Amino acid sequence: PLDRVEDSLNEIIPDSPNKAYDMYEVIGAIVDKGEFLEVHRDFARNLIVGFARFNGQSVGIVANQPCQMAGVLDCNASRKGARFVRFCDAFNIPIVSLVDVPGFLPGTGQEYNAVILHGAQLLYAYGEATVPKITITLRKSYGGSHIVMGCKQLRADLNFAWPSSEIAVMGASGAVAVLCGKEAKAKKEAGEDVKAFLAEKEQEYTDKFANPYQAAQYGYIDDVIEPRNTRFRICRGLAQLATKRQSLPAKKHGCMPM
Template sequence: CENDIEALLQAREFFDFLPLSNKEAVPERPTSDPYDRLEHSLDTLIPASAAQPYDMHEVIRKTVDEGEFFEIQPRHAANIICGFGRIEGKTVGVVANQPMVLAGVLDINSSKKAARFVRFCDAFNIPILTFVDVPGFLPGTSQEHNGIIKHGAKLLFAYAEATVPKITVITRKAYGGAYDVMASKHLRGDLNYAWPTAEIAVMGAKGAVEIIFRGLSTEEQAVKTKEYEDRFANPFVAASKGFVDEVIHPHSTRRRIALGLRKLRNKALENPWKKHDNIPL
């Protein structure tokens, strides 16, 4: 009986985030949480070591209204987080990599989970907020044999096709093809921000140097790694090429997202006419 009551309460909370139909606007409820609230704790959230994880839930809850976040399928494919929150009282869908689980990599299950959620949000005209910290796709023969490329393409397709407002914040790693499919500017992302700790590159500096400068001594590789990080694996290079709109302070993330959603409130995007899409199945 207690389980049934809990399930009913969760269902009620879930439906509170949804519009009455796909023709209705997202629900809005009054909030006392200022849109320009600053969260200075986010400035020190990212660990000094790139190998050390942190909890992406903390970023989400410190960004949305009053820390309220309703997660969808929290125990399935936990390396990606999907759920609903509110910004200025209005519902937003949140997709985020979770560094605490499998270092936040994308695999088959997480790609399908996120793709389905993105398409759900787009169906009900719910803006999508994406937090990125992804080192790549999960390697291994099991993933390859079961079609990681095909399933990863589902997430790419979902983001590319979505016509709702899309705002992306890169917190740390954004490597290779996994970065591309996570609502990058290349997939018609409307506003793409990066924290100063963001690393936007084909792959990690250490791995790249070991391939490009094979045979160098440990000391020489360390020098080349630092050079690679300065030249490529930082958000300012990406910003100069237009891959991100702006490098922002972590503590101002909520304010930037709120202002971005205001700008995109009347977004109207028409795709070329077609009978139906051909999603990679």
């Protein structure tokens, strides 16, 4: 049914932000009959791409997989996602993105393999695509990885978020280390309790920024939805966007990062 609710989705996100869950369970719970045709399964398993149906309509799904490398984006995952998004756009298949991404994978190995270039390819693919684009943020969506995963600034049509989502520049511990590093160092030299101070600042950051409501306030999120209603909201969004027409500037093609 179009309005089928899945109560299991309300409990699928662990209480600990560092604990993984299986994105395949989320996909199976929201698509028609739980049928999902995955492509490139064994390549860059931290990103899932494949085809499914919502209310009978073919859709391409791009989803981060928290069970693999915490769902981070690396060179291979960015290239895999970019290729799939462009394929869907070429054949007029709507794109549904399920986002739980803590960032890009750091390290010299990624730098030597041009992670910036491959990340730019994913960003370009989303920005250029003119098909209906719906993005659901399930949990983490941090920094540059938030931008390349179908955000509102890349002309996504509908952006929803679960109440458990955290849309921010970075996680609480990293942000506090940057913002309060000098103050913490001074307290440590003075013999004060640094752990309690950092814990208090992390909680303050979490309460203020690690939620979807700040993003919704600025228009980057259209609605904060109950997880069990995700299928209905996607189906309704696809029906609203069935007549979408978007024209690109009059030129032969853009200059994609190669």
